[in-house]
Amino acid sequence: MTFAELNIDADMVEALASHGIHDPFPIQQQTIPLGLSGQDIIGQAKTGTGKTFAFGLPIAQRIGADPEPGVKVLVVVPTRELAVQVTEDMVLITGNRPTQIASIYGGKAYEGQVEQLKAGAQIVVGTPGRLLDLANQRILDLSKVQEIVLDEADKMLDLGFLPDIERIFSLVPPVRHTMLFSATMPGPIVALARRFMSRPIHIRATDPDDTIAQANIRHLVYRAHSLDKDEVIGRILQAEGRGKTVVFTRTKRAASRLCEELIDRGFEAAAVHGDMSQEARERAMAAFKAGKKDVLIATDVAARGIDVDDVTHVINHTIPEDEKTYLHRVGRTGRAGRTGIAVTFVDWEDLHKWVFIDRALELGIAEPAETYSSSPHLFEDLSIPAGSKGRLRATPPDRIAKREVERDRERARRDGGRGGSSRGGRDGGRGGQGGGRGGERRDSAPRADASATEAKPAEGRGTHDGGGTEHHDGNAAPARRRRRRRRSGGGSGGAGAAAAPQA
Structure with a gap:
């Protein structure tokens, strides 16, 4: 017809x-x-x-x-x-x-x-x-x-x-x-x-012989470690016959991070998520449809708006919330009578959620295989050439440095000021309060250590002999002046000296 x-x-x-x-x-x-x-x-x-x-x-x-x-x-x-x-x-x-x-x-x-x-x-x-x-x-x-x-x-x-x-x-x-x-x-x-x-x-x-999930889509489900997912995705993107690929993430931040990571690894990737302006989203979609980018990382906001016939693979970086969202995600491949492959990563803590999705869609994969980037069955299932790594090019040194800085910032943000330096600052603040509340008892041991250090002979300076006063560049450490704390009350010190002439 x-x-x-x-x-x-x-x-x-x-x-x-x-x-x-x-x-x-x-x-x-x-x-x-x-x-x-x-x-x-x-x-x-x-x-x-x-x-x-x-x-x-x-x-x-x-x-x-x-x-x-x-x-x-x-x-x-x-x-x-x-x-x-x-x-x-x-x-x-x-x-x-x-x-x-x-x-x-x-x-x-x-x-x-x-x-x-x-x-x-x-x-x-x-x-x-x-x-x-x-x-x-x-x-x-x-x-x-x-x-x-x-x-x-x-x-x-x-x-x-x-x-x-x-x-x-x-x-x-x-x-x-x-x-x-x-x-x-x-x-x-x-x-x-x-x-x-x-x-x-x-x-x-619908075809009465079809299951709930599309029959022309091959469903592969793996129990994957979160720290290994990027490498697994990089290897899947080198599978034989791999065309345009859509990767779904749960959050906007994860989509942005994964896009940067894949670009860093040498793949032509673009992202579509809610934190982007509409113009930026449209540019990304246009580049994907035109083939200028062959990997699109998206949140569920784009699950129904991606109408591209030649998507060969859909990858669920994290599993969707329910079976309906799963169908809409994987439905980006296998369109217009073509076949497609849907790969889903299941975190250990999400296994119970996957069981419900698997049961609702009658996929028969209730227990996903534990999978790593080096697992032989990953290469076999997706026709990945032997020896493939998840990277097409080495990371430039400036990006490595930038990534280290970002990781340090993220670590500091995660710690939320609970690190040792912050703890030391708080302790020092408490120790610096007036000496009338046990300040002498707190300070006595450090003073004894300082006196002992000053009493040590200087022959070890600059030799890295473990004497404790040398710098790592071989130069002697600058001498430290011991700071005396004024004490309240009529003892020796400034207050007592000022009172003597009046007597």
């Missing part, structure tokens, strides 16, 4: 063919005819199976080849990365039409987005927060929306966007064509569909 046989307009068929897209996927074959007829749809399919074209082609065709200015189509997505990806697909679909697409999401300046809307964009793709922001400012007019799509609806609920979605539906006309797409279909999604859709048809584009 072809897109033309699905009654897609010829100009859009040509636009798809110019990018090598000729045959529709199952979700597209089932969804496009119903979408063209105006039927409300709940579309459920595994990630990477072409859901964007499944709703994008019908909505672009239904508003006409030359639509009037103004928002006719609204596509709501949960993340900025997904907004960018859906926008790119919609631009591809309408490449032979004057239809204008506006991408509306946070993290970027308002001016460019406002200009797109004022220019008469007919299709708007955006995240809930920025959409409502512009609607409240009366810059975005949703009163003439004919088509509304909720993409990755389950993720939007996970992120707490339900109130925003309800508000958006209150701003669009009550009579409209609505489509909802999601990789999973939990109860809240079904309830959402009942509230805002009219007799929707539920389409499941």
Whole structure:
């Protein structure tokens, strides 16, 4: 079956063919005819199976080849990365039409987005927060929306966007064509569909013989030591047939650190996480898609926004929180009918969490093998050439020095002032309080030691004979003057000397 046989307009068929897209996927074959007829749809399919074209082609065709200015189509997505990806697909679909697409999401300046809307964009793709922001400012007019799509609806609920979605539906006309797409279909999604859709048809584009996890992805799970993970990843990146690779970390800080480490090892790596500006994230994604960078380190914020067909490996630096997140992570590979490899590292303390994920996904790997960078089975499982090391180039000396400084700072920060020098400072402070509280008793031993040192003959100076007064450069240590402490009371010293003339 072809897109033309699905009654897609010829100009859009040509636009798809110019990018090598000729045959529709199952979700597209089932969804496009119903979408063209105006039927409300709940579309459920595994990630990477072409859901964007499944709703994008019908909505672009239904508003006409030359639509009037103004928002006719609204596509709501949960993340900025997904907004960018859906926008790119919609631009591809309408490449032979004057239809204008506006991408509306946070993290970027308002001016460019406002200009797109004022220019008469007919299709708007955006995240809930920025959409409502512009609607409240009366810059975005949703009163003439004919088509509304909720993409990755389950993720939007996970992120707490339900109130925003309800508000958006209150701003669009009550009579409209609505489509909802999601990789999973939990109860809240079904309830959402009942509230805002009219007799929707539920389409499941799944193979009854498939397990919950994608059958075209090979899952490898290893019990790995945290200090050895970087070396293991470096060796995996040298596996035969390894193409673009996505590495997922649990935290933004870990993503940044791992990116720097892999670059230091000679790999073309980029990072995408929440601490980066939107422009920096888009540059990293563009470099990854273009092949300028072949390793992308990301947090879960990017798990659904990475729409790259030729990702061969996904590496979970740390295991995800649950089986749904695992599916969304590993779904970045094995897309568009290709095969892929998913490697997951399980820390010792996370074994119990992995057991639940393994059971939910029916992977049959409840007890991951203990694995190190030198383990023979690692090389065999991933076709890593024998003798490969996790580094393509030596670390420059300046980077070694910089790393040592950073490690010292990190160590000091971790100690939090509990080191010996801090302890000594506090003790000295207590000893320096007035001598009336046992100061003499505390100071007596050091004074005796000092006197003994001064009484020693000087023949050992400068000879490194262990006499204790020489420096390591062979020069004599400077003589130290013993500091006397004034004591309160009428003893000898300054106070007593001052009182003598008065007597």
